[in-house]
Amino acid sequence: MxxxxxxxxxxxxxxxxxxxxxxxxxxxxxxxxxxxxxxxxxxxxLAPPDADWHQDAPGVRHKITLQDLPAPYATKSTSNSPREVRRPAGAELRVPAGFKVEQYASGFSYPRYLLTAPNGDIFVTESNENSVKVLRDTNGDGKPDLTETFANSGMNKPFGIAFYPPGAEPEFLYVANTNGIVRFPYRNGDTKARGPAEKLSAELSGGGLLRGGGHWTRDIAFSRAGKKMYVSIGSLSNASDNAAEADRARIFEFNPDGTGQNVFAWGIRNAVGIKFRPGTNDLWMSTNERDELGEDLVPDYISSVQRGGFYGWPWFYLGNHQDPRHKDKHPELASKVLVPDVLVQSHSATLNLCFYDGAQFPAEYKGDIFAAFHGSWNRERRTGYKIVRVPFDKATGKARGDYEDFVTGFVTPEGNVWGRPVGITVAKDGSLLFSEDANKTIWRVSYGK
Structure with missing residues (x-):
């Protein structure tokens, strides 16, 4: 088509x-x-800057610019958590022409993060169960027929997971708990951990840097050569600057054993997802911004991460826009605030992201980002609850600045919600998998079949 x-x-x-x-x-x-x-x-x-789920449909484009930003408190802030319901009879997800979406797996407790192993197995973190599961498709029909619990001890609200060293022959599966990093011995094809969880250095696993409370998810990624490890930690609060926020709202850099702590970037309220762009050392993040400034402030964002970069939280946002709750604070930082690459509809709850490096989708998708929007709880006109594509300019290698709807349909005509996307990964066959934690399912998007 x-x-x-x-x-x-x-x-x-x-x-x-x-x-x-x-x-x-x-x-x-x-x-x-x-x-x-x-x-x-x-x-x-383009959809209007203040769009909500009513405008969502595959192919619809969104672009939020600095010129679109309203003044703080231009609209009231609303607590409007969605009513999560079972998937209604006949409810179907929508994808662009030529694509197919189908349920991949179900029966989970709280499926959050997804990761594809070098051999094609799919690893799933069950955060509420403190476990990691492995899914395997043994007969090649595109759906798993084997599910095993890889590990269920030594974890505390696990979220991000990563294989180390990067490449075809990893030796460990690293798990980002809410209060530290552990790793399990692993070889390709393992469905059970080869040994118990090994805690990394005290500063990571002793409740020091990665102490609990507030935003609890932690993501983890390794540089291309595996020489450095990166861990994201969100803020404790919405927009406070008290002492409890020390060492929060940052992306840290470590050696793979957890030593050598360094702040890689800061002022990032909650980078739920971090990923390296394949073949590069360019780190990208998906970030949930602050609340209580209005319906359309502050936009979430998806962006490359600059070493040493300051992204504004809590005093500023999106350049030198000052948060009125911190009026006249830290004027010396105003000119240092970086503007992210792609601004996202406020309160979308941008969670995980992945780069499409498969071969199944059309060539125009290669290298683009797919991101999971969990959906708003604090916007009168709800937004999110979908998978989006962030296109890159193939000539410049940079994000174009817009994003487009890819998978929609999780909201019923009455405004109830039956799916809230969280984790996302590219399967070995080039299909796209994503989890949602309302009905606890995993979905598969394929092309041309």
């Missing part, structure tokens, strides 16, 4: 399937008309 045909299909989906409250009819209708007319142009139209 051509790109114009894809855009027309997206328009038809919006017309047929989206529930539009009367207050949004005019704006939504105009937006639908833009989608339908976009076959005349090279790209699909």
């Amino acid at each position: 051509t790109k114009p045909e894809t855009r027309k299909a997206a328009a038809r989906f919006v017309i047929r399937h989206l529930f539009i409250p009367s207050s949004f009819v005019i704006r939504a209708s105009a937006f639908i008309a833009l989608i339908a007319a976009s076959s005349l142009f090279a790209e699909a139209p």
Whole structure:
């Protein structure tokens, strides 16, 4: 199907399937008309900067710029947690033309992080059970028929996991607990850990740097050559700057054994996901920004991470925009605040991300980012609950600055939610897998089959 045909299909989906409250009819209708007319142009139209789930459909583009930012408190802040429900009968997820989405696995307690092993096994962290599971497809039908518990001791709210050393023959599986890093001996094909959890250095596993409380997830990644380890830790609070925030809201750099602590980047409220761009030493992050400044402040973001970079939290955001709760504090830092590469609809709850390095999807997807949006709990007009694609300019190798909906449909016409994406990984066959923790399932997106 051509790109114009894809855009027309997206328009038809919006017309047929989206529930539009009367207050949004005019704006939504105009937006639908833009989608339908976009076959005349090279790209699909942009959703409005204050869009919500009603505008979501595969192929719909979003681009938030600094010029779109409202003033703090322009709108009220709302506590609006979604009502999570079972998947309704007949509810189907939507993907771009040529793609197929199907349930991959179910029956989990709390599936969060996903990781593909060199041999193709899929590792899943069950954070609430303090366990890591292994899924294996033994007959090649695209679904796992073997599930084993790799480890269920020595962990405390595990989230991020990574193999070490990077490459085809890892020797350990590292696990990022909420209060430290442990590693299990591993060889390709293992479905059970070869030994007990080994705690890394005291500063990591003694409740020092990675102490609990507040944002509890920790992600972990290794540099291309495996010489350095990177660990993200979110803030304790929403936007405080008291002593309890020391060594929080940062990405740390360590030696692989947990020694040699260094602050790699700071002022990052909650980098839930960190990943290296394949073939490079470019670290990227997906970050949840602060709350209580309004419906459309502050945008979450997906961005490359600069060594020594300061990203503003808690005093500033997105450049030298000062948080009014910290008026006149640290003026010397205002000019140092970095602006992230891709701004994301506020309160989307951007969780994990991965780079598409498979061979199954069309060539235009190669090297792009896929990210899981868990969805808002603090926005009157809900947003998120989807998988998005972050396109890269193939000529420059840089993110274009926009993102587009890839998998949508987790919100019912009544506004209830039956899926909240969390983890995401590229399977060995090039398909895309993602977990969601509302109905505790894992989904698979494939192309051309």
